[in-house]
Amino acid sequence: MDWATSIYASPKARSRSVDRRAGSRPGVIASSRSMMERVHGQDIARPLHRDRPLPAGPAVAALTYVAGDRFYDAPARLADLHLVATDVDWTSGSGQEISGTAGDLLLIATGRPAGLAGLSGPGMDVLTARMQGPAPRLGR
Template sequence: MRHDDILIWTKAERLSLAAFLEDLDDHEWDAASLCDGWTIRDVAAHLTLSTRTTLFVAIRGAIRARGDFNRMVADLARERAARFQPHELIAQLRETAGSARRAPGASPLDPLVDALVHGQDMARPLGRTREMPAEAAVAALDHVVAGKFYGGRELLRTTRLIATDADWSAGEGPREVRGPAADLLLLATGRPAAREDLRSTR
C-alpha cells in the first residue's frame, strides 16, 4: 500500500468530517458519542489533535494522567473542546486535513483509522449516516486486526470477520461475524454498538 494513498484517504475523510460537523445543530455538539463519556465536541477536538500532538505534549499528558493512555487522550480532547468553539475546531480540521504529521508512536494508518472510526462515533448516536469508502475501510481493517493496540488480534482468536460489501475476511475462530466493513471496523476497535448491525453464526 502506498503512503500517498493513505494520505489521500485521510485528507478526504478529514474534509468530509469538517463538512459533517458544519451541518450539526448547536445542541448536537453536546450529545453523547459512541466513545464512553465523550461528547461529539470532545471527539471533534480529539480529531484536531492528530496533527498537533507533539512529543512534549504527549509526555506531559502521560505524566498528568499517571501513565494511563486512555485518560491522557480523554484529558487532552476535553481540554481542547473547552478551549475552542465548534467553528474553530472545524477550521483546524480543515487546516491540517492533508498533513502527514501524526502523534508520537502513531503509524501512517492510525490517523485514517481515527478519522473513519470517530466519524461513526459521532454520526450514529445522532441518527446520521456516514458512508465509509470501501478501500479505506479495508486498509483500516487490515491495520486494526494486525496490530496490538486496538485489540483486533484477540478478537480474531475466537472470531472470523467477513465483510459483506468488500472482498475481505480475517480470523480463524469458530464464530463467524458478517456485516459491512464499516461495522466490522467498529467491532474490531471495541465499539459494542456495532454488534447490533452484525450477523453472528457458529
C-alpha cells in the same frame, strides 16, 4: 481542510486530508491516523442516526490495520472468529463467522459495542461475551 469542514466533505476528500496531515506529523503512522478518522466518524454518526459509509479502499486498510493491532486488543477479541465485510472485499481470521458492514466491523475491532447491532453470524455469542467482559488493558 480544517476539522469542521472535513465532516461535510466527501469521504475521498476527507481521506486525502487526513493522510496529508498524518504525513506531516513526525511519529504518526498514516494508516493509524486514517483509521482513527474512520472510527471517530462512526462514533459521531451512530448516535445521530446518520449513515456514514466508508470508502472501500480506506475501509479495507483500516480494518486490516486494526484487526492485527494489539493496542485495541483486537487480536484477543477477534481470536477464532472469521470476519466478513458485506460491503467491501475484506475477510479476516478463521473460526465462527461474523458478517456485517466495514463500519460495524471496524467499531467492534476497536472495542466499541455500538457495532454489534449491525452484525450477524454463528460467532455472535462469542463476540458479544468478549465485548461485555472486562475492559482490555491497552497496549498489551
